[in-house]
Amino acid sequence: MIPRSRFGPERSGIVPFRGDPQDLGGWAPEPLRSRWAVGTKAVKLTLKRMRTARRIRPDRRFGLPYEDASMTTSDGVELAGWFVPADGAGGLTAVVHHHYGGQKATVLPWLQVLHARGIPALAIDGRGHGNSAPSPTGRGSFIKRGADMKAACDEVERRGATRILALGQSMGAATTAIGVAGRENLAGIVLDSGPAPEMGTAAWGLAGNLMETQRNKDAAARVLLAARILPGTEPLRYPFAIFGALSRLRRTPLLWVHGGKDRVIERRWAGAWFRGLDPGRGRWTCVEVPSADHVRSLQTDGSTVEAALDELLARI
Numbered sequence: 001m002i003p004r005s006r007f008g009p010e011r012s013g014i015v016p017f018r019g020d021p022q023d024l025g026g027w028a029p030e031p032l033r034s035r036w037a038v039g040t041k042a043v044k045l046t047l048k049r050m051r052t053a054r055r056i057r058p059d060r061r062f063g064l065p066y067e068d069a070s071m072t073t074s075d076g077v078e079l080a081g082w083f084v085p086a087d088g089a090g091g092l093t094a095v096v097h098h099h100y101g102g103q104k105a106t107v108l109p110w111l112q113v114l115h116a117r118g119i120p121a122l123a124i125d126g127r128g129h130g131n132s133a134p135s136p137t138g139r140g141s142f143i144k145r146g147a148d149m150k151a152a153c154d155e156v157e158r159r160g161a162t163r164i165l166a167l168g169q170s171m172g173a174a175t176t177a178i179g180v181a182g183r184e185n186l187a188g189i190v191l192d193s194g195p196a197p198e199m200g201t202a203a204w205g206l207a208g209n210l211m212e213t214q215r216n217k218d219a220a221a222r223v224l225l226a227a228r229i230l231p232g233t234e235p236l237r238y239p240f241a242i243f244g245a246l247s248r249l250r251r252t253p254l255l256w257v258h259g260g261k262d263r264v265i266e267r268r269w270a271g272a273w274f275r276g277l278d279p280g281r282g283r284w285t286c287v288e289v290p291s292a293d294h295v296r297s298l299q300t301d302g303s304t305v306e307a308a309l310d311e312l313l314a315r316i
């Protein structure tokens with residue numbers, strides 16, 4: 001296990017929040033203080049969940065063989081991961097990144113599906129999640145997290161991979177696209193529940209998702225929390241970074257998976273990049289699971305998602 005810093009989120013750069021997890025002082029009027037406190041509690045609960053490594057393992061949950069893995073990013077962040085070996089798929093190896101607030105255990109259903117197809121896979125804990133170390137101050141944005149995927153790809157190459165299938169969920173979808181775009185041995189990419197086209201919708205959706213832990217739907221509290229999330233996400237750079245990355249992926253076979261009930265990154269929001277950049281000729285494909293929530297498409301309708309994945313694999 002990689003030792004984690006005891007610093008708070010602002011000093012460690014674990015999350016892109018500002019002013020957390022502190023409450024406002026007595027100078028603020030009560031309505032503002034109470035609504036700010038809703039966001040603070042949501043952040044504290046999320047930090048606790050994302051920093052606590054889950055005890056489930058590939059062998060316990062699905063009977064999968066695995067090895068603990070570790071790697072270091074170009075900006076010095078130590079990452080933990082699981083490498084799940086398989087019979088082999090012509091040198092093809094998958095690299096998998098979870099959603100914001102998740103960890104490598106979150107993507108176990110994907111690891112099972114990949115293993116059943118003979119594809120070795122490396123799932124990582126992103127910076128600040130699970131057993132991975134926090135990021136350096138100011139390097140927790142979706143853009144900076146692209147270094148996590150680059151390090152993971154380098155690790156599977158060290159293990160013998162000659163071709164890479166990249167898979168990311170939500171924040172991990174953005175991180176994946178930014179981290180692997182332009183990589184010469186990239187064979188294909190799967191983007192599950194994202195990425196968001198810009199950080200305004202991402203901050204709004206994430207704020208609502210975090211507040212669900214309290215079953216709180218106060219719109220004013222959500223606005224305040226979204227405003228606290230937005231500054232640390234590099235909101236002005238992100239649209240250029242994500243669209244630049246996706247533009248470079250137009251020659252890469254791509255599968256976009258999205259749930260019809262997703263309220264964190266709504267399908268119509270994420271659909272902006274697909275509609276604007278789809279190269280046609282069947283190179284990019286989309287599958288929607290109407291009854292699925294955020295990052296739950298595979299678990300909700302596995303047969304549909306697996307069929308789409310098989311079609312992608314046939315093309316690569």
